[in-house]
Amino acid sequence: MNVVSAGMTIRWWHFLTAMTAMSIAGCGQGGAAAPPPGAADIWGRTFVSAPAAADQGSRQLVEGTSVRLGFKPDTVTAEAGCNHLSGRAAVDGDRLVVTDVGGTMMACSAELMEQDTWLTDFLQQRPTWQLDGDTLVLSAGTTRLRLIDIRSAVPDRPLTGPRWSVQSLIDGEAAASVPAGADAHLTFRDGRVTGSTGCTDVDGAASIGDGAIIFSRPAGRKQDCPPELEAFDRAVLGLLKGKVAYRITGDRLTLTRADGDGLDLRAEP
């Protein structure tokens, strides 16, 4: 560890990152090190903006959007509804220091572009940060951004109960969206799975064990299936057989068969 101190200033960068920072941004204060222990508990965590709270001074976000900040060692990722922004990040006392911000290159409706620009500027204004448990408050000028650790904001849902809507078809490391027009969903309750592939009604036994579900052949009642949904229908039904591993992260459920095929589902609110 080689912390460069200038008064109360503490900065750290990984060596290579520091080299890059110096060559690209002309930012030469870097030493080489990992974050000092206890400096900040934001690292390794992801925060999302709190639902429009009654906070005076909180930024009003475009409807349907939220801010998401991810802190990895010396990097922050930031989203506000359009692009995936990222930059170098460090803590300097009570200030969050973000530099060299870039991002993906999608163009969006004007208010979303403006929101990306606002977030980029806000993060680069050396906002003060205050972490209280799972709540992180960033402030710069008159603007305050209140965020909550995503594990609190989106707690793990139970497997039984929610209506899980199928989001993606997984094949190893590739994923496909649900074809337009298919409303595929599953509900686990009382040892049974019910729902639909979008074409076939699902109703069968589902025995839930430790990290795995054992499906008996679900009784399917097939309805008229448009040709573009048939492959998807077969793929979903094919997953609901035998032993399938499951994992829940927040409102996401992933079902994975031993061969890598799987489904990605989301709990409906």
Added chain:
Amino acid sequence: MRSIVRSVTVAGVGLALILAGGVAAQAQPSAAASGNVSTVARTAGGKAVNTPAAIAEVEAYWTPERMAAAVDLDLKVTDSDPAGAPAPQGKPGSIAPAPPARGLAALNQSVTVGKVYVSVPGGTGQCSASALNSGKRRLVITAGHCVHAGAGGGWYSNFIFVPGFRQGVSPVGNFVAGNLTARTAWINNSSGDEDIAIAIMNNGGIYGAKVVDTVGGMGLRWNWGYSVAVTILGYPAAGGFPGDLQYFCQGTTWNGHGQQVRAWCNMTQGSSGGPWLQEYNDQNGLGYTNSVVSHRHGDASQMDGPYFDNDVKSLFDFAEGLSPA
């Protein structure tokens, strides 16, 4: 680039003729002893264009209407010299051209490349994409972040591809995606290394046909190494770029960070998903896709794309397998 050379030449000649029009008598070109000729560009009012105010006057003169109304100045080529061709003066000479030291986006047009519009939560998104050749001829390749919000997010909807889009015109109509595919590394972790997506398109366009049957499809290359010569095409829409014109950058890639390629290119938001093409042929607008526009860092003159290795071939096979016949 042929199209660029042509447009620059036409604009340049038009400018020179119009500006010099009224002042030819007092602005005779000066011929030095070397045989080289120079003149001073002048405004329509006859003033020399050598002050900021005069430059601004020229810029103000070229309103969009004037530019649109500018005539195509095909230069007359004289018939063959009746006296016969002159004898060569000596050995053939050559001085190599020089590319700019940093990549600069300029105009080009491939009808196989187009603009993408999607609905995102809270509004709309615009990207770039290209049709991709395959047996079933329905694939369009773009960036992962143009189809899915990444970690914690979902798929975008209403994905439409407008090949050859130019200044509000959709010359071959639109194609709507029936299904979208991406890497799990993108949808679960927003990984820039795998910011790739392939959309499977319904029949569409002016012929009601498959997209590759309508506009052709790019080839695909993977595992070709981090240093390759590429032409990058896209529709930058911010920072002074209009968003309705296809621009290109050319250069040689290198490994910027992670499993990503980097190139000098100052295209802006809207260029996401645009193809990085090896052996781009501007006669037919085709080449071999070797990456797609993903993101940039603090330096706006460079951009990164995912390195195309077995991952992209795997995604291609997956999408082709899901594609209707």
